[in-house]
Amino acid sequence: MLKDSLLLIVSMLFIVSMLSMLSDKLRISYPIFLVIAGLGISLIPGIPRIQLDPDIVFIIFLPPLLYSAAWTTSWHDFWRLRRPIGLLAFGLVLCTSLTVAYFSHFLIPDFSLALGFLLGGIISPPDAVAATSVLQNLRVPKRLVSILEGESLVNDASSLIVFRFAMAALLTGKFVFWRASVDFLLVVFMGILIGLAIACIAYAIYRWLPTTPSIDTAISLICPYLMYIVAEHFHYSGVLAVVSGGLFLSYRSHDILSYDSRLQSRSVWNVLVFLLNGVVFILIGLQLHTVVHGLGEYSLHAAIWYGLAISLLTIVVRILWVYPGTYMPRLISKGIRTREPRPGPKLVFLTGWSGMRGVVSLASALAIPLTLPGGDAFPHRNLILFITFCVILSTLVVQGLTLPLIIRLLKIEVVENKKEQRLALRLELANTVVGHMNTHYPEESGAAEAFSRLKARYERMAAITEKQLEEGEDRDSPGFLLKYRQLLLDLVAIQRQELGRMRRENKYSDEILQDKETELDLEEARYRR
The missing domain is CATH 4.10.860 (DNA Excision Repair, Uvrb; Chain A)
Structure with missing residues (x-):
């Protein structure tokens, strides 16, 4: 049995690697391609049926993927864009949950409002992995990427909290708004506090104990699991614990990690994240057979209609939200109008179109219990799972595949000053080196040939770079370079x-x-x- 399970895991990892290479050839983002491939594989007769265990997603997959996303997120950008990120990660999640709750209650017979909030909490958050993976090869403004990555880091926490409260209301039959609001704030605050506390312990180990690159890498792999499991053990937000701890350690990484630790950790994490991402997305596609055959008393035609209608609603709600969420604060606050450039409507629409759902939504739906406390079957569980699957496919596959076309049609121009920043950085570092040699090695720089050559090299680098900055273009032609x-x-x-x-x-x-x-x-x- 163990050999069979290991063979299945190794085979899946091999298939993920092969399909990822094919997606590069076809120039399709590999999360989208793997979902489609999983759908195709699930239709092959005789293929073993793989059922996704929500505990595996929440405990094995989610912590390292969130930690990696937090590690590569700029804290300065995250804090600078906290208002749009917060409006999307909290405001839009709550708005989507509310809208889906009333719409599904109206659309589906015998579908209670509590079930609607449960469904809304499941399908409201865009996926962190999907957003980063789909956008990484597209030419879009850095501000948009930072907002979407920041949103996807935090919105899993808000949606899972909505899911938790809706589930509690269904299982207990009670819901007190003020109590739920207090619990919401407590879950958020304590989750962040636990993540920061564990991050501080890791920081102390990195900073003051004689670690090696292998130990540093091992600690970086242990931290996200420790943050998530401890927070969830006390019924707080494990997602926010991982995100807050990851952001803190990422911000301080230049103080605590040596060059060889950074190189080794980066290599290990690149491989781990690639494999976890691939397995997650191909597992989504492989769920088709299980989801369809689990419908039971519902007709496939009716279930598809419900799924498409609610999928369209989630897309429309996001697009309608981003415009007032972008422009209303500017109308209210003069400080915002002064500090920030006015986003164009095309860029705002692209933000609304980039709400791809992913594995967290599917895992939340699978986490719904089969029965109520009294022993009765959980109402509409199979239908909720099917609708969630439809929303993931509609947003990830349809929106993800059309995103490059939308960018071309909107003719969004990306104005970047990376070249100027690189030149300015090179000039500043070269001047710093020359100043250091003049201060600490004045005699050697004039007498020793090796010292004088090194100093002349950096002086020449500073002079060439300064001239490039003054001319506004590279000194040498692109062909020469x-x-x-x-x-x-x-x-x-x-x-x-x-x-x-x-x-x-x-x-x-x-x-x-x-x-x-x-x-x-x-x-x-x-x-x-």
Whole structure:
């Protein structure tokens, strides 16, 4: 049994890797492609039926994926954009839950308002992984990406809290608004506090204990699980615990991690996140057979109608929300109009169109119990699961596939000053190096040839960079720069060939050859970046 399970897991990881390569060839975002592939695989006769366990998603998949997203999120951008992020992550989630509750109560026979709030809490949050993965290869403004990533980090917490309160109301038959409001604030505050407390402990370990790169990487893998499990154990928000702790440690990472710890951790996390993302999205597609066959007393035609209607509602509600959410604060506050540029309506629409749902919604639906406390079957459970599946497919596949087309049709221009920032950064660092050498090594810089050459190199770098900034363009033509970079890569390749010859002739020890190969790897990585 264990061998069969391991074979299934390894096979799925292999399939994910192969399908991801195919998605690159087809230029389709791999989360979308994996969901479609999972749908196709689920239709093949004889394929083993894989049922997604919500506990696996919430405990195994969710903490590291949220932690990775928080780690790569800029705290400065997150705090600077806290108003639009908060309006989407909390305001839109509550608005969507309320709208879906009343609409589903009106549309579906015998569908209570409490069940409507439960469904709304399930399908209201866009997915952090989906938003980041779909947008990473598209040319969109940095502000939009920061808002969507920040929203997707926080909205899982607000939606799961709505889900929890709706479930409690269904199971107990009681709901007190003021009590729910107090509990909401307590769940949010204590979740953040637990995440920050564990992050501070990790910070102290990183900062003052003699760790190694392997230990640092291991701690980074343990932290998200510890934050999530501790917070959930005390019935607080595990999502906010992971997000707050991840943001704190990311902000302080330059103080606590050495260069080799950062390199090793980044490599390990890139592989882990890639595999977890792939498995999550292909599992979504593989649920088709289970979801359809679980409808029971509902006809497939009626269930599809309910699913499409509610999917359309969630898309429309988001689009209608983002316009007043963007422009109303500007009308009210003069300070906002002064500090922030006015977002164009095209960019606002793109924000509304980028609300892709994902695995958290499906896991929440699967977490609904089969029976009520009295032993009766949970009402409309299978239908809620099917509608959730329809919303995920409609938003992730349809919106995700059409997003590049929408960007082209809207003709959204991306104005970036990355080149100027890179040049300014290079100039400032070069001047810092020259100043340091003049202060601490004045005699050596004038007498020793190696010191003088190094100083002249940075002085020349500063002069060239300053001239580029004054002219507003690169000093050298793009064709020259491409040829120069290709020359550098060719030289690395030639040295690798020579290392291979030396290894075959056993001219030097393997340890020395491996060290030199690592140097060439880092050198090539710098050139390719």
